[in-house]
Amino acid sequence: MTRRLFTAVVLFAAALVTPAAAAGLKIGVTPGAYADSVAAAAEEAKAQGLNVEVVEFSDWTTPNVALEAGDIDVNYFQHQPFLNNAVKQRGYAFTDAGVGTLANVxxxxxxxxxxxxxxxxxTVAIANDPVNQGRGLLLLEKAGLIKLKDGVGFLGTLDDIVENPKKLTFTEVEGPQLVRITADVDLAxxxxxFIVAAKTxxxxxxxxxxxxxxxQFAIRFVVKKGRETDPDILKFVxxxxxxxxxxEAIxxxxxxxxxLYAIAWEK
Known part of the structure; x- marks a missing residue:
């Protein structure tokens, strides 16, 4: 191989490597606390030589679909029970790489x-996904408005209500949209x-x-299995x-x- 050809091969190889290195991490979030805090961390990461792109999603389904497809490297929007249910329902090979903020409901x-x-x-508006609906029902039980079957825990559904003395009626709503319907019902x-972000x-x-x-409802940094020890991901966490x-952003x-919240990794 001539020196000129060798140089061309090296430059071509470098051209292949450079874009991947520059891409850094893509982290999927939902708007509000999670997006804002991850964006703040991304600025810090950039100063330390790690490029991070923050990708916002408006629902609780697409971030896992995007992670499975490889469109993002990490998502930060779901707690452990939600993740466990997604793995069970969709067969995702996901795990967490660290804990984040605990958002109270x-x-x-x-x-x-x-x-x-x-x-x-x-009328009562409640989350429509299996895990967050169960969390809401436990809070309604704590408030003395309903009673659930023994042992259902956070996996309870409307079918698990055994006592409803006020004969409350329920409307199931996508979690991020609950803020929009609150004024239309007696309780939500x-x-x-989300309420802070909506300013309603x-x-x-x-x-x-x-x-x-x-x-257990603290939000997790979720990755595909095998990437939980990725140095860049651990550095970002x-x-x-x-x-x-x-x-400050949180x-x-x-x-x-x-x-309204707790710093779960310190508690």
Whole structure:
């Protein structure tokens, strides 16, 4: 091989490698707290030589589809029970590479100031996916509005309600859209970070909240199995955990109200 040909081969190989290196990581998120905090971590990562592209999704299905297809490297929108259910239902070979923020949920009413005021036959909006619906039902049970079958836990569904003294009627809604229907019902399950982002009502006005006892519902950095030890992914998770700018973004996304969230990796 001549020197000129050898040089051409080396340059061609470098051209193949450079774009991949420049691509860095693509992380899928949903808008609000998760997008804002990951974007803050991405800025820190860039300063440390790691390029991160933040990709927003508006639903809770597409981020896993995109991860499975290889369109993104990581997603950050789901908690462990949601992930377990997705793996069971879709056969995904996913795992987590680190824990993130624990977003509390609440029961909100823009019509009533207490659970006692909710009328017989009142309307309730609740998440339509199996895991988050169960989480909402547990909160309704905690509030004394319903009773569930023994042992159903967070996998409970509307069919598991055994006592409903107020004869409440339920509307099932995609989780991120619950904020839009809250004004139309007597009571709605709510995700404070979506409420903060929507700026429609006070996220601190829930009649009841979940709390740190819901630790399993902390959001996870989810990857395909085999990539949980990827150095770039672990580096990004560490940046997320240690960055003051990330803490600031999380706090802002939750209206700086400690009732609405917890820093799960420290609890």
């Amino acid at each position: 609440g029961l909100y009413s823009l019509r009533h100031k207490s659970f006692a005021e909710i009328p017989n036959g009142g 399950l709510g995700y404070p970070h 009502f006070d996220p601190g006005s829930a009649l009841i909240y979940s709390g740190i006892e819901d630790r 560490e940046i997320y955990h240690s960055s003051p700018k990330v803490r 706090g802002k996304a939750f209206a700086n109200n400690p009732k």
